[in-house]
Amino acid sequence: MFRTLGRRAFGLIALLPLSLPAMADTVSHFTLKNGMEVVVIEDHRAPVVTQMVWYKIGRADEAAGHSGIAHFFEHLMFKGTKEIGPNEFSAIVEKQGGDDNAFTTQDYTAYFQRVAADRLDLMMKLEADRMVNLNMSEEDVATERQVILEERGQRVDSDPGSLLQEQMGAAQFLNHPYGIPVIGWRQEIAALTHDDAMAFYKAYYAPNNAILVVAGDVDPQAVLAMAETHYGPLPPSDKIKPRLRPAEPPQLSERRLVLRDERVAQPYVARSYLAPQRKSGDQKEAAALSVLAELLGGAGTTSVLTRALQFDSQTAVYASAFYSDVSLDPDTFSLVVVPAGGVSLGDAEAAMDAVIAKFLQDGPKPEDFARIKTQIRASEIYARDSAGGLARSYGAALASGLTVQDVQDWPSILQSVTPEDVMVAARKVLNKNNAVTGWLATLEAAK
């Protein structure tokens, strides 16, 4: 709802493979002397601008025992500076008719405002101010801790599906920090202090750890000049280190878990496989996995899973596949099957596995492949309808180890994927030794 948490979740990740545009003609890229990257995306159809500042600090960069501090800190960024009182930041943006918010994921924390284009200068002044001058009281931290515990209660503890997802994430990653949820474990959130927050701020919030993305009715050179005025004088930090996280060892064994909860009415089966991500200059395998996700369980009626489980048989009421292509480190390729009435979770899982096995043998149908290529091409056109969406695409990519060039190459790499590429990637990733299978079950069914 507010100051939201980016989540790696079934159904919440829009199908990224079909949403990234090229648009080299309307995108400009600069780097300030202090190391802050600047991306400007022009869209002159309406007098609106979105400013986003992305920090290359996410849940997976936190110190052990401090889970949730990246997200906690995101909330504290609204608590004021030496110049701006507590919560005045949002008040100022709102007085300009703007909206502002922020979100945190495993790999980044981002802040944004959407305002009339002639108010950009003020937004930059505010955002630059809180990059270095944050000033909050012990009491502000204590109250916000309560808000975040309420947020965890609302988003996770009240929702058995979110609890299952958390448990599956923890089982998926044997060593990599992606196994800890973005919002953090409750007991660790409850223990975070004002001093923890200030130490975190000093360590990670600096221009050379940030990316500015401005999208809308703006002139790139004017944006650059404005950025130099507001962000340019901020000193870079010499404490920013390469983001090297503990890597996964070889995964040798399938993991399975069952979450039973009295609040479950509609059980389902979820499966996540460890999967490689888009890497700078090397996006081919991820492109093949993106096409694979579309083929197996993309939106619509014609995916392999939907056809097999909802049309050829009445095994499921819903089936889908998701792939997280943008992440700093390898993440997941996921499947979900919601069984039809009278179909057990065991039978639903067996049917899902049979579809996967058959696909690995037969490969994609040529007509399905052609259709997905057409949709990829159209998605570049449709994506241009939302400058804010483009800003998100560029920001997420740049905060996850990709470059502007990688983003602009992506559509043509997707177009170049062959059925053979898809099958090579599928055989590698759809391996149960890499996988976690989770059942969300009713209490009755579990007996």
Next chain:
Amino acid sequence: MKLRIAFFLLALASPLQAEVAIQEVTSPKGIKAWLVEDHGIPFTSLSLDFKGGTSLDAAGKRGAVNLMTSLIEEGSGDLDAQGFAAARDALAADFSFSSGEDSVSVSARFLSENREQAMALLHQALVNPLFDQASVERVRAQILSGLRSDLKDASAIAANLDRARSFGDHPYGSDGSGTVDSVTALTRDDILAAHQGALALDRITVGAAGDITAAELGQLVDALVAGLPATGAPQPADVTPQQKGGITVQDFPGPQSVVLFGQGGIGFDDPDYYAASVLNEIIGGGRFTARLMTEVREKRGLTYGIGTALANYDHAAMLSGQFQASNDKVAEAISVIRAQWALIAAEGVSQQELDDAKTYMTGAYPLRFDGNRRIANILVGMQTLGLSSDYPKTRNARIEAVTLADVKRVAAKLLQPQDLHFTVVGQPTGVVSE
């Protein structure tokens, strides 16, 4: 202090006017459509609205319009569901169909290069859907799965309780998706009847934005809706929501409670509507600085988020709000809300709150009109409210005209602390039905 001075100066900058050029188009066959033409990107967004929606369900057929709407894209003419989806995807067109209390909405997005084929496909879906037995059973099973989930979902339970309490036997008093029993009993004839009743020419509103001219849109609309019946099912009567304050608690397991609260609202055609919309913005609008957000979240940490809205249906008006809170915090949150309701009814709001809300509302308004999809939806919304096409040029002046005395007067009239009702689903500490 430098920064503060700069903010002050900018706050005085005059609010933007929405510079959106709306064309009123009348098709050769006389159907009205609004258009914002923009040839910058080679596609068009189109929105259609059929007034009535799930409120047109015949007696005993609850959920028929919803099931029918979900079946529109499941095959038509000589294409089965798979064939239809394959044809649509090969054109890279997007269609969506949804039903609500007051309308069936259709929206489409299609490339200029294959506009005619995409619209021919949509026309076939609207006018000649198959409703074949296999599709009916498949989609019925999906809807039943959702309804069964709702029975164990605190938010859905709260919404259903609140609807029933507010609107009783009126269609607004129950979930438009129907119940497990009513949906199970629906027949193909019921679905056909819902189609004839809900998708008729006497209730259609059209908005379009993007790469299309007025003449092209006129032709397109005529072809798209050719063959739909001239008249459909009768619209429901107006209804006054139940005005009885208190608390209804429904037990549900979990660490938090879902709370819906509300009372009667104010009609869109009421001369005080604009003052009321400013008042709502101050109490619980979309800003972090709204009164309830400040009192319940920022000062006390009782919730992650709280908001209110003027909920204006075609046949009723409510002032509604919602939040979610840990069970041990619900009682305090309710008492804070009650106190604020009484305080604002008695004293109104401050000049600062009014000024801030007005600059926000007038500043935010022009920002809505970005992107073909958003514009097409707004064009439909404006027409269904009966607004004129120059409304975007006059709307901010109406907000600007609201005075502190107006807000105080409307607050005293609209906010009725004794009518404010809370529906609580959870296991709240120290809160009982009253």
